[in-house]
Amino acid sequence: MARKRFDDSNCSVARALNEVGDWWSLLIVLQAMYGTRRYVDFQQQLGIAKNILCDRLSRLVENDVLAKVDVGEHGSRYEYRLTDKGRDLFPVVIALRQWGDKWNPAPDQAALDLRDRASGRPISPMQVQDADGKPLALRDVFLPDLDEEQAG
């Protein structure tokens, strides 16, 4: 049967995964963050099958993560550019990258060294924070509504 979709799930994580939760979409977004814009470049850099790339690009455009722009230049006719919505996946991608670097480091390769362009210093590890910037662990957060219900 068809893969289960989560378009109308009441969980925003499920709805997010519905748009970028497959094997390729987030990698395409990542590649776009590196500056890739053209179909052939995505295809070569990711090693993705062309029909799958077409499908994913279409869905990302449909979901307003990428915008398909007609550029009339010699041969390269379209560009896929990140929208604001797509750029807003930056924290997601960085969090995922840091998790991968920490728990599945490449055996013979240093992790990518992302740095602040202004200061030249490495970016800091992503963390969930309270309003003052104090780091919060999983056990430090709660859902007021749910916990009230459970208490009542």
Add this chain to the structure above:
Amino acid sequence: MARKRFDDSNCSVARALNEVGDWWSLLIVLQAMYGTRRYVDFQQQLGIAKNILCDRLSRLVENDVLAKVDVGEHGSRYEYRLTDKGRDLFPVVIALRQWGDKWNPAPDQAALDLRDRASGRPISPMQVQDADGKPLALRDVFLPDLDEEQAG
């Protein structure tokens, strides 16, 4: 043909997606963060097929995201608990949740109101930061090595 795997990719995002990048794994981790531990509860709360749940739980255990614990209690014999590696997905899940809340809000429902247990205040939006906590946008970061190569 077989789905492409990224076990040995030089990209840590690809390696991360290889472990939790399918349609269900991250939702299982999310559910585990809510406190779910038992097979039947995952099954009912997620509405996932039993064989798929088995497969995903096994893979998450294999990848040390969950730990399978034998609890001899009446009927409920096993628990799947988050490991440190699994708990470390907290920023990823929160980033994804906030992205979903912002760009695909539920039509007739408020976003989940996660709060700091100590202060009672809402958690702040996830952001990529420099060493001082200054927020960084996509355009503010760069890869020193790559940029040197390109300059050279």
Add this chain to the structure above:
DNA sequence: TCAATAGGGTTGCATTATGAAACCGAATTG
């Protein structure tokens, strides 16, 4: 004691999704 139920899985089967390669049409290049 013996049937009913719950937990945690497997198995079979139909439906989809994926990957590789071949093919296509328009525009450029040589």
Add this chain to the structure above:
DNA sequence: CAATTCGGTTTCATAATGCAACCCTATTGA
């Protein structure tokens, strides 16, 4: 005017998914 390039679509074999049915072990419960 033949060969490329870009951006796709088509075909086909293989893998993944979802559902329902089944299984085995404990535990109830009467």
